[in-house]
Amino acid sequence: VDSEARALRTLLMIPGPTNVSPRVMKALVKPLINHRGPTFHKLYEEIETGLQYLFQTKNPVIPLTCSGTGGMEFAISNVVRPGDKVLVPSFGFFCERVCKAVEAYGGKPIRVEVPLGEAPRLSLVEEALEKEASVRAVVIVCNETSTGVRVPDLKDIAKATREHGSFFIADAISNLGGDPLPVDEWGIDLCVTVTQKCIAAPPGLALVSVGERVLEALKKEAPRTLYFSALEYLRYFQERRETPYTPSIPLFFALNEALKGIMEEGLEARFRRHRECALAFYEGLEKMGIKPFPKTEDFRSNTVIAARKPESIDMAKLRSLMETNYGIVIASGLGQLRDSIFRIGSMGIVSKTIVRRTLEALKGSLASLGYGG
């Protein structure tokens, strides 16, 4: 009973999966339906309306039954042909994963290195595009979850990419729904996110918007992928309101409920709430003498809070104390930053109360470990 009670009180403050409201969790246990029947057709239509609202696009947004990496593989496999050059500003763990996906489809990633804690600036991308002839695509991780860094120049980088004649692919996995990202206005050709972060639904679906330029190009080419063929998903949606392959029906129910909640709240209010919670986190951390990891304020993420762990503190002990004594789960760093920073997800249904509880737990746990701030 103790552990069950504790589990109920636990707040999942990692950078995804995030906390999910009971309303969305309840949708998961609805009786299954035929994915080739009229109830599903209506469900998919409702989801599509919600997704177009969330992505701020008139173009199709495809729900794929896979995690975020699958969503990125969808984007890359549809665009990258063998030998294609793909520009990838590299400033963290998930940028490196993009490079691996490009290589897996025979493309050549052109890495432009940016120090950890910083984001690529417009000038860096412009210079790289000038140097390299015929770049097929530029891929930007909009919010590097491993360093808590957002890309402030995203809109201008997307514009420069289009002017160069390249496709613009956005990994918006850890910020879409929490940070402004108007897909059509900014001219993003393929924008990828997932259910388990700012949308606040369980993990298991990736969501990808597909712009007209990509569809036009695909119509002239032989498909390079079966499961991820954008044209197939589109044909099935347009002709039948179905997916080509069996979708995760419970997750479709949950996503639909989460999207309804997002439409009720409104995007502007949702972005404001995320920003205010992030600011409250940064302010609270600085009051404790803890330094956010991003180099400057404009690089600080509105959804993933990364901060330097005080050197004298043991990461495993800190995380374990927070979980056992306060029911708060936070994340360590990733890759080379594993032991030097900790990360807090500030996404989805995050609120000022949740921020306060998390900061109090951090302060109390640090104090137990002898840190005075």
Ligand SMILES: Cc1ncc(COP(=O)(O)O)c(C=O)c1O
């Ligand atoms: C920016 C970014 N890209 C890609 C991924 C990979 O997503 P998944 O673990 O759902 O495959 C993540 C996961 O945290 C992420 O934050």
